Structure formats: C-alpha cells, structure tokens
Amino acid sequence: MNLKETDLPGIGKKFVVQTRSGEKLTIIIHDDGRREMYHYDNDNPDDSISMISLDDDEARYVSAIIGGITYQPTALENIEVALGGLIIEWYRLEPNYKAIGKTIGELRVRQRSGATIIAVIEKNHTKHVNPGPDLMLTADATVVVIGERLHQQQIRQILSSGSG
Structure with a gap:
C-alpha cells in the first residue's frame, strides 16, 4: 500500500x-x-x-x-478450516520470501512438510487448481495448502526461507 x-x-x-x-x-x-x-x-x-x-x-x-471495531474479520492468511485434523490455510507470498522464483517440485513441499499445495492464486487472479511440480511460485501469489498443524508450520518455514 x-x-x-x-x-x-x-x-x-x-x-x-x-x-x-x-x-x-x-x-x-x-x-x-x-x-x-x-x-x-x-x-x-x-x-x-x-x-x-x-x-x-x-x-x-x-x-x-x-477499522474492525464493530466486527473483527479473520484475515485471509489466518483462515483455518478444520477437516478432521486437516487444516486448510492460505499463505500470501510476500516479496521477500525465498520460495519465490522456485517451482513446487524444487521446494519438495510434500516430501519436506507432508502438506499439499491444492491451489495457487496469482496476483493477477489466475488460478492454478491442483498445481503440478513445475508451477513456479511468484510474489504476492496466494498458496492454498492442506495438511495437519505440524505440516502447516513446516510449509510456512519452507515458503518464507526456502528451506525446511
């Protein structure tokens, strides 16, 4: 802004x-x-x-x-939907995240965290549902991930630092 x-x-x-x-x-x-x-x-x-x-x-x-005084919304990045122990979270890729410019396959997201990226929504609103390993992550994209709480913590680390 x-x-x-x-x-x-x-x-x-x-x-x-x-x-x-x-x-x-x-x-x-x-x-x-x-x-x-x-x-x-x-x-x-x-x-x-x-x-x-x-x-x-x-x-x-x-x-x-x-300003949220009369109603406090749940920020998109923090929305969690519990599905029998599974949680869906949305992560906005800030410009300083190390995962930017890397593919899902290069990051080895599923192998390193146990979580699965179920969608990526680009800044221009292009949607990639069930993206493959060749999809490159870009700044300001929103990554939708499903996994257990521990998996979510690990993927958050992978996205921000590029490592697990």
Whole structure:
C-alpha cells in the first residue's frame, strides 16, 4: 500500500491511497468535518468511477466498521478450516520470501512438510487448481495448502526461507 498526504489550504487534507491490488482511493477531509471519497478506474487512474460524501458522524462510524471495531474479520492468511485434523490455510507470498522464483517440485513441499499445495492464486487472479511440480511460485501469489498443524508450520518455514 502506498499513501500520499497533501495539505489543501483553506479546505483540509487530501489522502491518496494506492492499494496492493492497484486500486486508487482519494479521501478529502474538509475542515468543516465532511469527508469525500473517490474511487478510480483501474484502467484509467485519473477517472473517478464513484464518489461518496459523509458528514463527520457518518465518517467516524464508517471508519469504525472498516477499522474492525464493530466486527473483527479473520484475515485471509489466518483462515483455518478444520477437516478432521486437516487444516486448510492460505499463505500470501510476500516479496521477500525465498520460495519465490522456485517451482513446487524444487521446494519438495510434500516430501519436506507432508502438506499439499491444492491451489495457487496469482496476483493477477489466475488460478492454478491442483498445481503440478513445475508451477513456479511468484510474489504476492496466494498458496492454498492442506495438511495437519505440524505440516502447516513446516510449509510456512519452507515458503518464507526456502528451506525446511
């Protein structure tokens, strides 16, 4: 995520947020408490495709919702689904992970951890269901793994350090 903050003399402040997924959101906080939010087209980041205006109370309530005060979601990376001792976990491959640029076969995931990669979802949303050993792992991809808790700990280590 990238954030740019700009003073708007006589108006307030402008915040431009570029999300990890490439979306652009501009938030203008007026000195009178109003907030304006603009969402931009991915293909043309200079064209606003939606806008909403909130008063101070509405903005504070919405920020509480977004900030997780009223509902605490389970982060995608931490979701676990228990299936009779088996757990499915999702791992986002951070850019510094040593497994990036290596294939599933090179990492010997199943042999070294006992876990099985059941899907890989690329940053561009391309899905590889039941990927073979030749699939190369890329930065910001999500790796979906099934295994027991010990297997999950081992695969987490393999993905981050490239070793078991």
